[in-house]
Amino acid sequence: MVTAGLRRAVAHLNAPFGVLDRDAFDANAAALRDRAGGLPIRVASKSLRVPAAIERVLARDGFAGVLAFSLAEALALHARGIRDIVVAYPSVDRTALAALAAAPEAAAHITLMVDHPDQLDLIEQAAAAAAPEAVLRVCIDIDGSLRLAGLHIGARRSPLHEIGQVLALVGDIGARQRVRLVGLMCYEGQIAGVPNAGWQPRQAMLRRLQSHSVRELAERRNAIVAAVRAEAELTFVNGGGTGSLETSAAEGSLTEVAAGSGLFAPASFDRFAHFRHTPAAYFTAPVVRIPAPDWVTVSGGGWIASGAAAADRLPTVAWPTDLAPSGSEGVGEVQTPLTGRGARQLRIGDHVFFRHAKAGELAEHLSRFHVVAGGTIVDTWETYRGLGWNFETGMNEQPRDAAGSPEQKEHAHDNHSPQLVGQRLVPSADPPHAQQRR
Numbered sequence: 001m002v003t004a005g006l007r008r009a010v011a012h013l014n015a016p017f018g019v020l021d022r023d024a025f026d027a028n029a030a031a032l033r034d035r036a037g038g039l040p041i042r043v044a045s046k047s048l049r050v051p052a053a054i055e056r057v058l059a060r061d062g063f064a065g066v067l068a069f070s071l072a073e074a075l076a077l078h079a080r081g082i083r084d085i086v087v088a089y090p091s092v093d094r095t096a097l098a099a100l101a102a103a104p105e106a107a108a109h110i111t112l113m114v115d116h117p118d119q120l121d122l123i124e125q126a127a128a129a130a131a132p133e134a135v136l137r138v139c140i141d142i143d144g145s146l147r148l149a150g151l152h153i154g155a156r157r158s159p160l161h162e163i164g165q166v167l168a169l170v171g172d173i174g175a176r177q178r179v180r181l182v183g184l185m186c187y188e189g190q191i192a193g194v195p196n197a198g199w200q201p202r203q204a205m206l207r208r209l210q211s212h213s214v215r216e217l218a219e220r221r222n223a224i225v226a227a228v229r230a231e232a233e234l235t236f237v238n239g240g241g242t243g244s245l246e247t248s249a250a251e252g253s254l255t256e257v258a259a260g261s262g263l264f265a266p267a268s269f270d271r272f273a274h275f276r277h278t279p280a281a282y283f284t285a286p287v288v289r290i291p292a293p294d295w296v297t298v299s300g301g302g303w304i305a306s307g308a309a310a311a312d313r314l315p316t317v318a319w320p321t322d323l324a325p326s327g328s329e330g331v332g333e334v335q336t337p338l339t340g341r342g343a344r345q346l347r348i349g350d351h352v353f354f355r356h357a358k359a360g361e362l363a364e365h366l367s368r369f370h371v372v373a374g375g376t377i378v379d380t381w382e383t384y385r386g387l388g389w390n391f392e393t394g395m396n397e398q399p400r401d402a403a404g405s406p407e408q409k410e411h412a413h414d415n416h417s418p419q420l421v422g423q424r425l426v427p428s429a430d431p432p433h434a435q436q437r438r
């Protein structure tokens, strides 16, 4: 909630800027822990993208380890001192794989995600070229979606749905020299990430489907985990997300759950039937004109979330109440007209407070968050973007074969592998042929 105290604390700042309500953030951390039924929560970093926020929550009881979204990110977090990082998505960034293999300390604390033998080939090739003796930790991603009447309900992630498929990959990993199976992950996005509150027939049907999926997963996930444990020693079994902590933890197959969004509590997490976290992250935009009575126009405002394009991807006005974008213009690239009675209390130069639809994407628009607690600014937390971290391109800006391909073996020990400089992961030098290609 945007209280008068929060508004006063940042009233002198030049908008646009980001604000984090630290009291709400801490309350959300406590609430997530209560919902996780005693299982440790691995912090989903993609839903924060603010190292200081990740570190703050990791310092609390009930939170352990990070679920990262890219290997380059995991290496950068490791360089900051964060340990026990699982990369939640497959990594084919050969430069980052070579960097991991060449850094034994990082390789001991970072786990790669796999769901296909070709990913393992790629990992082994990149590792072999960079450090022949390296053994990299891998986790198998298991499909957590529901298959019902020929429908696929859930995200398209891993192709491994049945025990036999998973065991085949377990056997494949066991036969390889350069990878070691340490964990399983099975994320049920259709429960954890789909808001289900409301009494429309559609939402009632959704809740029934989610309950069905919980029951199906309890059986299938437990059976798969037991079958894999008979073949391999596992350090962790991960599942769940902000929207599913209770059911994921109660199932009995997991050793940990994952969550991130619930800490910032963006607008897309308002509409769950079984929990409500406190909004903690905002961005502001300044009123730049008043086009008509009951209208204001703010600069910017068009920070839209990813996903299937629809109204629920738009930012929402958090303060003043009774103010919203117009149906005809939506939120704009350089300006956003807003209409409603809330406009009456605004003058040119005043701040409008928005919430992003999703948690971590907000940080991609901001260099830092002003952190407010007890009605004053107590800190400034840089975002990945503020630190110059860009993992959407990141190390992939390098040519695909800059490290790891067999023909590059002779370069394996020259200075083309990435290095950690300060807290950034940067390639130390372009190979000469890469410069020519540009």
Ligand SMILES: Cc1ncc(COP(=O)(O)O)c(C=O)c1O
Pocket (backbone or CB within 6 Å): 044, 047, 067, 088, 187, 192, 193, 239, 240, 241, 242, 243, 258, 259, 260, 261, 262, 359
């Ligand atoms: C593998 C995995 N686990 C868990 C989550 C849950 O994260 P959050 O709590 O931010 O919804 C995600 C988010 O997409 C994910 O990809």
